[in-house]
Amino acid sequence: MELKEYQQGVLSKLDRYLTVLAEQKEDAEDLLTVKKSKGKTAKLGDYCRDAWDQLNTERLLPYLHQGGNAVVAPYLSRHDGLHRSIPNICLKVPTGGGKTLLATASLERVQTDYFKRQTGLVLWVVPSEAIYRQTWKQLADREHPYRQMLERASGGRVKMLEKTDAFTRRDVESQLCVMLLMLPSAARKSKETLRLFRDSGRFTSFFPVEDDSEANSTLLDQVPNLDQNDLSDIGFGEGVVPGSVSIKQSLGNVLRLVRPVVVIDEGHKAYSDTARDTLAGFNPRFVLELSATPNTNKKHQSNVLVNVPGADLKDEEMIKLPINVFNEAKGGWKHTLTQAHEKQRELENAAKAFQAESGRYIRPIVLIRVERTGKDQRDAAQVHAEDAREYLRDQLGVKEETIRLKTSSADELADEDLLSATSPVRFIITKDALREGWDCPFAYALAILSRTTATTALTQMIGRVLRQPQARATGLPALDECYVFTFDQDVTQAVNGVRKGLEDEGMADLASSVKSVDPGTGQPQNVRRETLHRRGKFADLPPIFLPRVLHRDPTAEDGYRPLDYDRDVLGSLDWDALELLGADKAALDDDKLERTVARVTIDRKAKETGQTVFELEQEAVEALPEEGIDTPFLVRQLLDVVPNPWQGMRLLDETLAALRAEGVTNEQIYVNRLDLVQHMKADLRAQVNAMAEQLFHEKLESGDIALRLVSSHDPALNWKIAETLEVAVSDVDPLLHRKNGEPLEKSLFEKVYQKEFNELEKNTAWYLDESQCIYWWHRIAVNQGSYGLQGWQRHRVYPDLLACVHGVDEGKFRFSVLETKGDHLKGNDDTEYKRKLFDLLTRYAEMTSTVGQLDLEDDGTPIRFNMLMEQDWRQSLTEEGV
Known part of the structure; x- marks a missing residue:
């Protein structure tokens, strides 16, 4: 499942957080070891707060609105039932932004990258029955993309649970158990009346027997916040030895023992003291909250790591x-x-x-x-x-x-x-x-x-x-x-x-x-419709055009037509040259072919002492169904990378043949099929992108692909900057002024509204408006069919700003097309693709010497495409002579 750009940004910031969190935890553990070696009484420091502070120093935390001001909310530490710091973060994502997708993708990273494990228990808390049913349907479906992410995180060993289901210690140790729980079940008011906290006979593998006081006491010393039985209530009556301890065999206590990763959907509905205290009392290893409207007040606060605006x-x-x-x-x-x-x-x-x-x-x-x-x-x-x-x-x-x-x-x-x-x-x-x-x-x-x-x-x-x-x-x-x-x-x-x-x-x-x-x-x-006109000094400018990416076509009137990605890029690739380069490197886990079964019994000789005996056996898993491997299903998973199903089948057959030649069995292939498909897609996507990029280079070199203006005024061939703009505004929408409060002077249009800009775009616009090098600038990503550039990947690139720059010679100009990127997107695949595309188009740009009555520079490059990163955008503009 392809992630949207903002979703990639969310996960990129989460990756950085997990890296910093791991480093801070390691430092805190080292410091604790040193103190204990010197005989000092000490406890592990609040490494979660330290990680948050480091991200704040790196300017990676979002600004939130409090009292009309944009601030970075202070970190609120949370502690579990044993007073240990809990890493707890919130992803602020609007409704419809894929919160469940981001939750599963985040879980994959938390499990594999931070905890370095594929097993354990995830407690997934939802606020209502409707969301419970929807989430269960998605996660229980083995073919759903969300479930497949969990399968990757667990190595293909996911066990879905409800609070009424029985499970064993071995389940948690050998599988990734995901339990859905309704929020009211966690927001307990009377622990004696809710099933979650009642003694149950379903979880014996987690506890000593009730009458083994010594074993119960040892466990209680290790986990002091476990609920205990009243021995008289469970049939022991008179004769109970003073100080005897019996731990409740409840689901609540199981959660405290296994220390789940907790996911809170619609986290803003779990702000009550009871709900938060109960969830913290489960001794979670990590709390991931998702909310469209998290709270940021001091008492009931979410530590918002990422703030996705609706504009994204x-x-x-x-x-x-x-x-x-x-x-x-x-x-x-x-x-x-x-x-x-x-x-x-x-x-x-x-x-x-x-x-x-x-x-x-x-x-x-x-x-x-x-x-x-x-x-x-x-x-x-x-x-x-x-x-x-x-x-x-x-x-x-x-x-x-x-x-x-x-x-x-x-x-x-x-x-x-x-x-x-x-x-x-x-x-x-x-x-x-x-x-x-x-x-x-x-x-x-x-x-x-x-x-x-x-x-x-x-x-x-x-x-x-x-x-x-x-x-x-x-x-x-x-x-x-x-x-x-x-x-x-x-x-x-x-x-x-x-x-x-x-x-x-x-x-x-x-x-x-x-x-x-x-x-x-x-x-x-x-909300009125307002017509915006060119600023007075630019009112007499003739029509201004920007070049599109075109493909040579002798049958077209101007010899060119718009570049068609499917026809001109994918359709021209040599699909027969594709092969899975790393078939022998696909990780096929043998452990999935067997499972450990624990049978808990009581030894006759040890019956009086209440000791239990665990008999551990390995048994084979009959994983491969009678119909064998469903190859059409696997081919369908490849179609978003290899759109030709015949080529997809060829590649799959070659891969399976290579694996079988290495001695891999059909059973191994079947139980690892999802991991195998992901490995194939990553490998093949890299090859397709590389082939497409090479083809794009070759066609630019030969002139089959060109970025140029043509004589025709066909909007499909040349993109025209509108001479008037129609915008929807209300009386409360503020205009953009210079940073010092003075009116803008160099924007192409007389009015520019703040709502069209994020912070980085706003800072860039301020810079352009005050630069001596700029004749005029314009926000080109809104209000009119946005200016898009087609490259060797499917999605078009839509730059943010256009600047008309004074050239070296008097009366000569050049264009600078600008795309802004936050630092959280630095280095990701999309950003690097856009950077390479911009560099390439700048090298091969062809334009006539004039655009309207603007004389463009004959020497050098008449139009340049620039990627501006948040950390060094000003330096990049300076280097470009803007």
Whole structure:
């Protein structure tokens, strides 16, 4: 599964944190050893805080907003039941940003890179039943990408558990056990009444027998926070020896013994003292929290390691924006539902046309929020689910099979796959059942059929219609936006409700993307459309064009057409030259072919003392199914690297033949198949990228590929900077000024809004505006079909800024195209690819001597592409003469 750029950035920062954490822990342990060797009483220092402080020194921690100020929140230490420091961090990721994906990818790193182990227990805490079911479905499916990450982390030995399941010490020692737990189970108020803390006969392998007081005492000395039995309650009654100890054989105590890695989903819902104290009391080795809206106050605080803004999801095409809010001032709920129905028909027609052109299937769905759902709650005063169903069916002509009811008592969706082309569902009626834990990117519109609770409903449910199908924009505005329908509401309150919903989903920075639409005119309200013009001194500039990456085509009017990645790069590769170079280096774990079985008995001779005997045996695992290795499945896993299935099958057959020639059995191949596929994909991807890069070089050298302007004004061949910009702004959106508060002077357009810039981009813009070398600059990554550069990898590169730079000779200019990158992305594959592409395009740029009336330098390079890293961006600009 390919990670988005911001997800790679999250994991890159986590990698750095784990490296620093390991170094600080080693230093703390060395210091403790020295102190003890000198006879001093000492305990391990707070290496977790020290690691955090080092990251702060390295300026790798995000700024969060507190009291209107952007600050790095102070670190809050947490300690387990034995007063040991717990590494605890939070990944702040908006809803729809792939929190579960990042959790599994992070677990893989924590297990293998930090703890250097593939076994143990992971306690995965979720806040609600809906999220529990969704997470279980994903992690229990062996073919799901999330589960495959866990399989890699464990060497193919994952055991999924619920709190009612029995498991043994051997399970934890030989497998990666992942237990899902509902938050209420951890937020105990009475430990005697919750099953988690009751004595159980299911965990005998973890404890001495109840009446072996000496063994119980020894274990309690080692782990003092274990719960104990009242011996009189378990049948010993009179005659109990004073000081006798019996440890409860409960799940809670098992967790304290095995010291799980704890994952807290929706961590902001686990801030109660009881929940935090209980989770810390499980003696966790590591706590990983994921939240869209973590708290940062001093008492209940999350240590936010990464703050992913909503803009990152927007840039990666994962969410539908803007949000269009339609409010009918004079109509009722029936008219509102009619509007939503019309929008669904409009969107479905657009989706069918889009499918005919692209092959992508989308079936727009409307969520309908009603006031009542219960069988005995239907009256004329409030809108009931059956009222909405009947109006859709009887008045609007909607087919019965396309309508579903989803409530706490009636679940007509059941396990239906809403993304399947065979699903008829187009309308889902609910009240509160879909407030969280529901994920269907085909949901496009939200209809709120209530007056009194409309604002609350908007806040709670807006996240359900944000996700973009296939996490990929269509390029059609109608299908790349989402829609909200209300009636008889204060428009400002409705818009603020949607904005509050975005904030609650961790996307406060996108609140300005909400547009209130007048139902009559279709024009935005409150958030206005503003036309921006060129700054006065640049108003008379003629049209300005930037070159695109083109491919030679003798049949085209200008001899060139836009570079097509599939046709001109992948289609030209010599796929027969691909081979798995490291087939013999694939790690195939023999241990997976057998397991250890522990049988716990009581020796007759030792019965009176209560001693137990462990009989350990090895038994073979019948891993290979009767049908053998599913080679089509393995080939499908390779298609994102090798798009030709015949070549994929050839490579797989050659790899399996090479392994078998080395004496590897089919059983070994089967149990290691996921690791093998990942190894193949990494190896083959490197080869494909290398071949594609070489081909790209060769075609640049021969002139088959060119970065150049052509005489045609075809927008597919030349990218034109807009002469006016249409932007959606509100009264609260601030303009960007110079750092000293003075107005900008060199921006190409008269107004520039702060919301379009992150901190690094803002700093760069300030620098450009004050530089004597700059004629004008412009933010090119927003507001208009962004300027994209196609290279030898599939995804295009969209630079951030364009600067027109004074040349050496008077009246001569050159262009500098700038891409900014945070330090957490330094050195990763995407950053290095962009750097190499920029260097190459700078070398081969071809342009006419003028662009409009701007005379470009004849000598040197008329256009340069520069990568600016956060740590040394100013130095890079200086070296480029900017």
